[in-house]
Amino acid sequence: MLKKIKSIAFYYGMPLLAYAIILLLIITVSKVFSISFDLTTLIIALMIATSWFLGSNPGLLIAIVFEASIIYFQTTPYTTKSAIITFNRMALFVSLVIFTSSRRTAEQKLRTQHEILSVTLSSIGDAVISTTLDGKVNFINPTAEKLTGWSSSEAFGKSIEEVFKIINEETRQTVESPFTAVVREGIIVGLANHTILIAKNGKEVPIEDSGAPIKDGDGNVIGVIIVFHDVSERRQIEKEREILFKEEQNARKEAETLGRLKDEFLATVSHELRTPLNSILGWSSILNKSNLEDEKFLNACNIIERNAKTQAKIIDDILDVSHIITGKLQLNAELLQLAPIIKATIETLQPAAMAKSINIKLLLDEDAGQIFGDAARLQQIIWNLVSNAIKFTTQEGEIELKLSRLDSQVELKISDNGIGINNQFLPFVFERFRQMDSSITRIHGGLGLGLSIVKYLVELHGGTAFAESKGEGKGALFTVRLPLAIVEKEIELSAIQGNNSLHQPESDKIIKEDPQLQGLKILVIDDDLDTLEMLKFALESFGAAVKTADSASTAFQTFQKGNFDIIVSDLGMPQEDGYSLLGKIRAKFKENGKFVPAIAVSGYARNEDFDRAIAAGFQLHISKPVDPQELALKILEVLQNHRT
DSSP states (O other): OHHHHHHHHHHHHHHHHHHHHHHHHHHHHHHHHOOOOOHHHHHHHHHHHHHHHHOHHHHHHHHHHHHHHHHHHOOSOOOHHHHHHHHHHHHHHHHHHHHHHHHHHHHHHHHHHHHHHHHHHHHSSSEEEEEETTSBEEEEOHHHHHHHOOOHHHHTTSBHHHHSEEEETTTOOBOOOHHHHHHHHOSOEEEEEEEEEEOTTSOEEEEEEEEEEEEOTTSOEEEEEEEEEEOHHHHHHHHHHHHHHHHHHHHHHHHHHHHHHHHHHHHHHHHHHHHHHHHHHHHHHHHHHOOOOHHHHHHHHHHHHHHHHHHHHHHHHHHHHHHHHHTOOOBOOEEEEHHHHHHHHHHHHHHHHHHTTOEEEEEEOTTSOEEEEOHHHHHHHHHHHHHHHHHTSOTTOEEEEEEEEETTEEEEEEEEOSSOOOTTTGGGTTSTTOOSOOSTTOSSOOOSOHHHHHHHHHHHTTOEEEEEOSSTTSOEEEEEEEEOOOTTSOOOOTTTBOOOSSOOOHHHHOOOSOOOOTTOEEEEEOSOHHHHHHHHHHHHHTTOEEEEESSHHHHHHHHHHSOOSEEEEOSOOSSSOHHHHHHHHHHHTTTTTOOOOEEEEESOOSHHHHHHHHHHTOSEEEESSOOHHHHHHHHHHHHHHHHO
8 A cells, every 4th residue: 555655656746846846947047037938848848758757647637737827827817718728728738648648658568569579589499580571681580590690680681582591402493582472472471391591601401481471550561571490300301201111112012023923933833843743743654554665665764864853953943042042052162174064064965955956166265274163063053054045045046155264264155146135134134033934825944043043153153144135036145254263372262161962063973884782781761662662672773782661760670680881861750860860870889889871861952951961970961862873872982981
């Protein structure tokens, strides 16, 4: 209450005190100096000042006191005319007081609103720039200062195009400012995407911006406000999402392609396996039911053998691809010349070439240089490339093999004048499961694995392989380059050395005269009775005395009763496998010093199967199907090594 009384005393006391001082000062000066003063101007000034600073009520008080003073000091009689003059003067004073206090109140509100707006625009996260109608900057908030690099004092009065310089993110062309669009249209301009703000220091900031007109009370545009914000982080996320989306699309396409290739491959495998199987089963049935003449009998046997070898080759290729995928395909590397391997390979392929009257031309540099490599795998490379050329070369065509030295490499070029390679397929010619024609109406068979195996084997030798063709019907050229061996320097071969039961060196595969097994006692074990009977018959035909067992338990009992020179055993058998059997035999007869060498003959043909067999005590691992003559040779070899 006391505070309120003091406030009233101040608001009304101060104007009255000022009025009294002015009145006293004028009266004193008039009497002392005999000067006449007009109070009206001073009092009106006091009235305006009071109304401006203290409000309308103190101003009205001064107006009333002033009018009362005029009436009090009036020397003429107070008449009706005087009353009218007094009324008009009071009306003027009241109007003046009300106008002055209202103007002051309006300015205070406007200042308050401006301060509130400034604080609001300064504190929001978006960048804000406001301009006059002629495009001069009159406000810029801290966020805009940070993004543009212009301080508020620097930007004030500058052209909006100078402070807010923007270009298109993709075209790098100058983009129309929101200011221009707002002034032209007189409406709010929506967010613009893919816009780059060029800051004062040249830094580029991706932004989204919008603009809106500033209007007066009559709806006239008096300026423009531009709002924008940094979208660097969001744009980066969008780019990453776009990259991930494209990668996902590519991965999906690749998966779909691989799925399709897998389906086509499985269908092709089924076809390629069933075709020779049909001949094998068909001729076997004929042999069982018919008494064929000697010539037809031999022809049937040859057909069965040829198709069985075809099946074995298909299985070998599939296993090779499996080893490639798992990174377990290894080489038995040695120092060798490539020319003899080429000649030996061509000899095995001459019958196929002669059947199509294809001439194979050899241009071999015998002194091209030595390489470190696996003879069997190098023969596989050459065999795949040349047999491929034979398959795709028409009747009476020509195939040329040229071996030469190229700098520090040995280069082998295999060219043909066959059907050629489609330009669209050429980049994929070395990919697994890829075939130029995979339809059921295709002319040429095969799994589409040979060339992929070639490329992998060449690269495993440290070389390169590539294909060329001028198009369909214009032949093909395959080039293999292998590094020359540095004989003077010790070569690190640990990365490529290892054992492989599928492809022995060609020297081991040469079929010699019929091996002589007379006097040898052999125990053959296999749960497959047909295989057991075949092995027994074959080994007995070479002079061996053979006992058989169709299970591990029977084999153990048989071994205890006999005095065998060697064991030939399957690995995968029901109840007890060949590994366990050999372990029992070794443990049982270890004390009396009896050691009988053993050979594993199994359909499990992976490198790890070979390693496991050797670790279990077998002296050799041979994968099925096994050639009886080769098995007999291996038996002699193992026994010779054991005796020495």
